[in-house]
Amino acid sequence: MRRLLLVPLVVLALLAGVTAAVTAAPEGQPTGRTDTLFPQQGHPGYDVRHYDVRLDYDPATNRLDARTTVRATTPQRLKTFSLDLVGMKVTSVRVDGRPAGFRRDAQHLVVRPRVPVTGGFTTTVAYAGTPQEIVDADGSTEGWVRTDDGAIALGEPVGTMAWIPSDNTPGDKARFRFRITVPRGVQAVSNGDLVSKVDRGAGSTWTWRVRDRMATYLAMVAVGRFAVHRSSMTSVTGRRIPIWSFVDPTTGRSTTARAALPKVLRFQEKLFGPYPLTSAGLVVDAASVGYALETQNRPFYPDSVDSATLVHESAHQWFGNSVTLRDWHDIWLPEGFATYAEWLWTGAHDGRTPAQRFDDLYATPASDGLWSPAPTEFTDSADLFGEPVYNRGAMTLQALRERVGDTDFFRLLKRWAAVYRQGNAGTAQLLALAEQVSGEQLDQLFADWLELDGRPAGY
Ligand SMILES: [Zn+2]
Numbered sequence: 001m002r003r004l005l006l007v008p009l010v011v012l013a014l015l016a017g018v019t020a021a022v023t024a025a026p027e028g029q030p031t032g033r034t035d036t037l038f039p040q041q042g043h044p045g046y047d048v049r050h051y052d053v054r055l056d057y058d059p060a061t062n063r064l065d066a067r068t069t070v071r072a073t074t075p076q077r078l079k080t081f082s083l084d085l086v087g088m089k090v091t092s093v094r095v096d097g098r099p100a101g102f103r104r105d106a107q108h109l110v111v112r113p114r115v116p117v118t119g120g121f122t123t124t125v126a127y128a129g130t131p132q133e134i135v136d137a138d139g140s141t142e143g144w145v146r147t148d149d150g151a152i153a154l155g156e157p158v159g160t161m162a163w164i165p166s167d168n169t170p171g172d173k174a175r176f177r178f179r180i181t182v183p184r185g186v187q188a189v190s191n192g193d194l195v196s197k198v199d200r201g202a203g204s205t206w207t208w209r210v211r212d213r214m215a216t217y218l219a220m221v222a223v224g225r226f227a228v229h230r231s232s233m234t235s236v237t238g239r240r241i242p243i244w245s246f247v248d249p250t251t252g253r254s255t256t257a258r259a260a261l262p263k264v265l266r267f268q269e270k271l272f273g274p275y276p277l278t279s280a281g282l283v284v285d286a287a288s289v290g291y292a293l294e295t296q297n298r299p300f301y302p303d304s305v306d307s308a309t310l311v312h313e314s315a316h317q318w319f320g321n322s323v324t325l326r327d328w329h330d331i332w333l334p335e336g337f338a339t340y341a342e343w344l345w346t347g348a349h350d351g352r353t354p355a356q357r358f359d360d361l362y363a364t365p366a367s368d369g370l371w372s373p374a375p376t377e378f379t380d381s382a383d384l385f386g387e388p389v390y391n392r393g394a395m396t397l398q399a400l401r402e403r404v405g406d407t408d409f410f411r412l413l414k415r416w417a418a419v420y421r422q423g424n425a426g427t428a429q430l431l432a433l434a435e436q437v438s439g440e441q442l443d444q445l446f447a448d449w450l451e452l453d454g455r456p457a458g459y
Pocket of ligand 1: 335338
């Protein structure tokens with residue numbers, strides 16, 4: 001997820017006033033699993049295939065007029081179902097083209113179609129208003145974050161419900177199209193590929209298409225005045241990867257980071273396999289949130305882009321964005337891999353090796369925050385971005401590497417990225433693949449590093 005830049009931030013679910021209102025399980029959830037950390041998010045009764053998100057946004061007023069069409073399937077017969085949505089005024093809901101009943105609770109839009117849905121169904125929601133900035137207890141923000149010349153939407157872990165009615169859980173990945181209309185002269189950037197920019201009257205409509213399946217928390221829209229940089233790189237497969245970068249000129253030009261991006265991606269292709277997405281880039285926007293985020297295709301950076309953060313967010317395109325966690329309790333998977341990717345980069349570029357990093361961290365006193373709670377064992381969402389998730393997560397990978405040896409370890413990295421490309425996978429899947437690749441029994445190592453409270457002994 002995030003890489004914290006300025007201050008240690010803890011993120012909790014939501015404003016107390018929002019979470020407090022929700023106690024009952026959402027409707028439209030006859031079977032299936034819910035997220036263990038955010039059980040109020042997501043609706044396992046259906047599976048979203050595609051979101052078509054039309055936004056009309058005026059930076060001067062911060063008002064959003066929106067219409068989102070959600071194409072989904074269900075193996076059941078749903079009399080009602082719900083989408084995650086906080087704030088905004090819903091003006092109409094249609095299911096398969098017919099007006100549907102609906103009501104709201106604090107975080108949901110509950111839809112009652114005229115006839116129950118089964119198989120494929122399409123829901124169109126029209127809504128408008130001032131989208132919410134979701135504020136965490138320590139002042140960090142996600143959701144729809146206003147900037148001095150527009151706004152940026154950031155969704156980790158739950159902020160996308162501020163602007164897209166969605167199945168807002170990482171297990172339900174989908175394709176997206178964003179059509180964003182803004183005043184002419186203002187830019188609108190999102191995930192995926194820029195399909196068109198059409199000027200009409202006083203406005204411009206920017207259309208971005210996301211062909212790689214994406215988790216809702218990775219959705220991003222930034223509106224404001226940006227310098228737009230277009231280039232490309234060639235993948236190890238020979239494929240041309242377009243690069244679109246949008247840089248807020250008040251932050252500088254990000255010349256170094258833009259030049260470094262293809263080098264970083266090529267380095268990572270050698271280790272992780274072919275770049276898994278259709279396009280790349282970066283978004284630098286002066287949003288005072290205090291963290292960078294691996295928003296799909298083009299990560300968001302709040303100001304100047306340092307090398308370690310560029311490497312970290314780039315690695316997330318494989319680990320987190322293409323291979324996505326299924327449950328927020330597996331957050332160590334994207335964060336441990338992305339942190340380990342930083343160790344690999346510095347190890348290859350005149351810095352400390354991963355083994356040295358491991359040894360330095362292993363000397364950390366047992367009382368330190370590194371050791372508790374263990375990476376998969378936290379119960380408070382405030383620990384989602386805690387040090388064990390990042391550093392003990394990366395140490396887990398180094399311990400695994402030392403156990404299975406370099407050949408099997410690097411084979412595992414590529415296999416993990418290939419087998420679960422554009423899919424979802426959790427810790428159990430990684431353990432199974434690691435045992436398959438190495439022929440060794442590794443459950444004790446995984447348990448020591450991921451579940452045991454305190455410093456694992458004997459490493
Ligand atoms: Zn991260």
